[in-house]
Amino acid sequence: MAHLTLIQAITDGLRCALRQDERVVVFGEDVGENGGVFRATDGLFKEFGRRRVIDTPLSEGGILGAAIGMAAYGLRPIPEIQFDGFLPMAFDQMLSHASRLRWRSRGRFSCPLVLRVPYGAGIHAPEHHSDSPEAYYLHTPGLKVVVPSNPYDAKGLLLAAIDDPDPVLFFEPKRIYRAIRQEVPAQPYVTPLGKAQVLAQGNDVTVVSFGSMMPLAKRAVERASALGIKADLIDVRTVWPLDVEAITRSVAKTGRCVVVQEAPRTASFGSEIVALVHEKAFDALRSPVVRVAGFDTAVPYYRMENDYLPNEARILAGIQK
Amino acid sequence: MAHLTLIQAITDGLRCALRQDERVVVFGEDVGENGGVFRATDGLFKEFGRRRVIDTPLSEGGILGAAIGMAAYGLRPIPEIQFDGFLPMAFDQMLSHASRLRWRSRGRFSCPLVLRVPYGAGIHAPEHHSDSPEAYYLHTPGLKVVVPSNPYDAKGLLLAAIDDPDPVLFFEPKRIYRAIRQEVPAQPYVTPLGKAQVLAQGNDVTVVSFGSMMPLAKRAVERASALGIKADLIDVRTVWPLDVEAITRSVAKTGRCVVVQEAPRTASFGSEIVALVHEKAFDALRSPVVRVAGFDTAVPYYRMENDYLPNEARILAGIQK
Amino acid sequence: MATKSKLHKPKTVADSFKNRFEPFKLLSPEGELLGEAPELGNEQLLTMYRWMVEARIFDERAVNLQRQGRLGTFAPLSGQEAAQVGSAFALKKSDWLFPSYREHAACAVHGQPWLSILTYWGGNEEGSRMPADVNVFPVSIPIGTQIIHAVGMSWGAKLQGKQDAAIAYFGDGGTSEGDFHEGLNFAGVYNTATVFFCQNNFYAISLPRSAQTAAQSIAQKAVAYGIEGVQVDGNDVLAVYAVTQEALERGRAGQGPTLIEAQTYRYGPHTTADDPTRYRKSEEVEEWKVRDPILRLRRFLLNKGIWTEAKDEALWEEARARIGKVVEAYEALPQRPVEDIFKYVFAEMPWHLREQLDELKRFIAEYGDPNEGHH
Amino acid sequence: MATKSKLHKPKTVADSFKNRFEPFKLLSPEGELLGEAPELGNEQLLTMYRWMVEARIFDERAVNLQRQGRLGTFAPLSGQEAAQVGSAFALKKSDWLFPSYREHAACAVHGQPWLSILTYWGGNEEGSRMPADVNVFPVSIPIGTQIIHAVGMSWGAKLQGKQDAAIAYFGDGGTSEGDFHEGLNFAGVYNTATVFFCQNNFYAISLPRSAQTAAQSIAQKAVAYGIEGVQVDGNDVLAVYAVTQEALERGRAGQGPTLIEAQTYRYGPHTTADDPTRYRKSEEVEEWKVRDPILRLRRFLLNKGIWTEAKDEALWEEARARIGKVVEAYEALPQRPVEDIFKYVFAEMPWHLREQLDELKRFIAEYGDPNEGHH
């Protein structure tokens, strides 16, 4: 057991995977000697050498495309895209190939890769370093999308993603890379994909979120509790395919729901949560599901990003609505 | 007035634009002498020559990227992406630049371009020629997304899009390129963006759709009518920004809603319609909004695409639900 | 580029690069050997010839099927047989082939059954389910995207200490896509055993090669990646074989990837949906037919005395019969169950797909299958 | 590439391309003129020098501001002044400049105020609002993407019969992206007046140039597009000016685009978030400092007798004072109203953005601005 931050837990997960499976290869821009711009791969190059932990040229399409060829060949590539804002460059390979290789080849080929992407706003970064693009990948059939919200889950979900036979987009909420420490077992363990976690229980309202919004949602739920509103707080962890039952079960009890995300509102994760809750818990719902979300604009440069991002007060207001 | 198909109306619209505005340039793969693989630019090369109607190398990122530079310089580029399935290659330029150039430069630069894309399934085409990717662009702040459903609108919406000061994705439902003819005025005219059209009126249910689904929705609405269920049928025409009022006004009356799209269901246009109707007409709704949509899979190769695509019967079943 | 400096003048591309390419040839159009033939026994030469003939017949049948509404849009290869057969013939069974949409002959040579290929173009995903022992990737429709898969595969092989090479096929048009660039650059950096096989058939649909890039040759694009590049007469099966064979050997020996530009021509339309008279003259087609790859090899075989007119006639008949059987088998294929649409999205079907499949099944039970009477 | 043929041997890249590049130089590190200087008056030479000094001071101040928490992450340019100033100095006011994130000096020379640049790095979109008469595009963070904008702009100019040229700046790393490829290929095909200015500073963050591509030079990548390419000593402002000037002239004269590889070095970290000691030795930095671009031009000016040590000291002081004023102005900038977040998404604000703005305003009215006390 070590007391680790979220990013250290990821490094630890990568190390476990590299140790236990010869087929695992980690690559991306600056992941080698430099240990990644966030240090997610710190020390791995030294331990595993240049055949396992590999710097690539500056080329996101190349990174994902090569990973597809490798995965189909039988390796377990774990490519990294350096920031959320550069993921669009690999969009075509994701959509046209990674997501549908199993489907189109009727299972003859598959694409067991984990694409790691530091993700989201809130760290005062330059432009194009603050996006939360999960909705694009939710809408794309054939992909799994995972966002951990704490160190323990980060390692367990990462190892589950690496075990998974299908392509997984692993979004790492960089804002909370170093926000908290948790006890993280040294040995490998798996936090199953597709299972939500209930972090607080209450009968009045269901709060659904994930990733860097979880700590905020948690504090908002605590404040609501102090005000007499008791909430179920659900961390979906796997954004897709979703643990819909955990949500509808809760809403059946509470009759109210708030969904919290950083990403823009329109045609997003939040939209789908509203739609699913609406479809599956129509009779239970006593008021409209509340979307607490980013606005339908680019994320402002850092001076105004706090105006954009959902915060404790906005989540609380959503709960009180 | 001429009796034109949808694709002829588009050619006609392009011709009007090329005639009336020197800044208009049409380019893309095979749009020149060949007149486009669907013949959307037929005859334009001959009339306007190689400085106005231009064949490009095979490079979608290049096509959109160059259009951005041109548009910022003051031209009115109308690039074409040959098929829906190749649009992802221009995704980064769309997201990182076209959609936010005005925003990031605080209006100093803008991006008045119209990206035309033949779109959707139902023509027995090979793989990657049948996608309906509107959701990706709906979710992206700063883009307008238009899909005409008939020849008259096709020309009017295209000319409105060309007039628009912001980037417009103009999706052309290839399945109905030649399905019907309509009287289309020879002179230029504009069908305003952001305005829905109500094609049938009834008090029992609101049916919302666009593009190639409209003829099917229309027939389903007629059959429902024969069965005594009267529907408002709304063609949104501009998929985003949406004429939400037209929809909520109708649902306030009918209390029921069906949304019909070809695209996969999750985190889609349909999800957003459900979310908006749920938020804005919560009290009026008597039953859950029904999503009649493509499934969350790739569009099957042509032998099974009819199992995938919403059809009259499935829409009717949605209306009767 | 001249500056005012007399002592120093900038060294430029013009100083460094003199386009000395001319397509490598081993056979004249009359079938005479122009150099030393690659080490191929008579049986191998005849096998290549048989593949080329079979490919031609397959192609003609497929186009006819399409014209009769019995097959979807099809991309014919006629004219490009030597480029495809010669290159694929140089592969080991354990090597990997990454095709675009026109490589029917290359795929067949490397083990994909004709029936599988026809099934693909018949709008049936079973045609992308490669047999387990056939190292052919499914067709890549988005241009250029398969290039980087081939690099990834051969890079992976190298990391695992294996000798498997990969060949990626693409056209002259494909060289303009970003994926071409990123793929060749990766291959150069990791020194992978990858062969980039460009069939330059001088058109990308309607766009002539000269308008695709200002480079005088496709082969010279190798310079940008510090890798080897070569131009070959793509209608000369011996030359294609020799050049590909050598590139594969170099790759396996750790001497890096190679870009091969094989100059050839498609006689037919881009696809059955295309009308080539809109952008090229029929005389041009006729000129190329003089350099027909099948004719050329046949003349060589006849000259060499290992082939006769009588055997040739019989061969064409046999090929027709074999492809005829393939067509029969194709037309007898049953419609696949709708489960297939949902079954392969993930290894295990998640709840939302189970719901959607159930919905479709209920719907079909009530209203009938919308594909009935349709395919 | 040897085949068994004796008569014919495939002509390959190895036959066609001999890397004869060596960086074009006009000034030795000691400031001696090695060739004929470009036609620049003394005032112009001094202006270039002033820009280089000011850029160095700006850079140092910006890094300090960042260290003190008064500026966001910043990408320092120190060491690259000659490459940027020399190239931008060759532009006409009407030409267009497409920067990446490290071209502060180039942007300043072409008219962007230092304040605007600082505002950008201070996390304020007003720093991307270029003054109306300044033909500089906003910074492009996603690598390589601006290259194709530059091509589109100069292609558009050409279509409109105008003579405006465009210059795109990017790094050695940027050459690996697909956009680089697609952009240069378009430029070759349409023969646009575009200059592709690569500052090869030998690193892309931590990745050395040698691992970025197997090509021996960046300049040779021009071969792939049939365009001109040239290598220049990027720390020699006269050589950079001469080469860029000539490339622009060629472009305007319809002689096509040029890829310029300017070899230079950044002394500092990639950005203030980077620790360069993880991937390069301090000796390497020291070696490059011997070839410092500012020192070199200063020696030349002193040799030439148009500059004195006293004037030089005064110049550095003045520059410090000027940049000091810029910093003051930067720190006095008011927070922008939250309307700005919504106002520029479209020319007109649609309903959903009006709703969201109202929501935010109501929220701020009730709970206060979450940015208060924060920026």
Ligand SMILES: Cc1ncc(C[n+]2csc(CCOP(=O)(O)OP(=O)(O)O)c2C)c(N)n1
């Ligand atoms: C990314 C992408 N863009 C456009 C198309 C449409 N398209 C199909 S084939 C083709 C031309 C390809 O030309 P080339 O690469 O020379 O190959 P050829 O067809 O001549 O074999 C085009 C534009 C596509 N399939 N993929």
Ligand SMILES: Cc1ncc(C[n+]2csc(CCOP(=O)(O)OP(=O)(O)O)c2C)c(N)n1
């Ligand atoms: C598309 C993209 N991928 C990754 C990054 C992250 N990143 C920023 S700068 C950089 C290295 C750039 O190197 P180079 O092109 O040589 O320019 P330099 O920084 O040396 O001036 C990287 C990887 C980015 N900004 N854009």
Ligand SMILES: [Mg+2]
């Ligand atoms: Mg071709």
Ligand SMILES: [Mg+2]
């Ligand atoms: Mg660099």
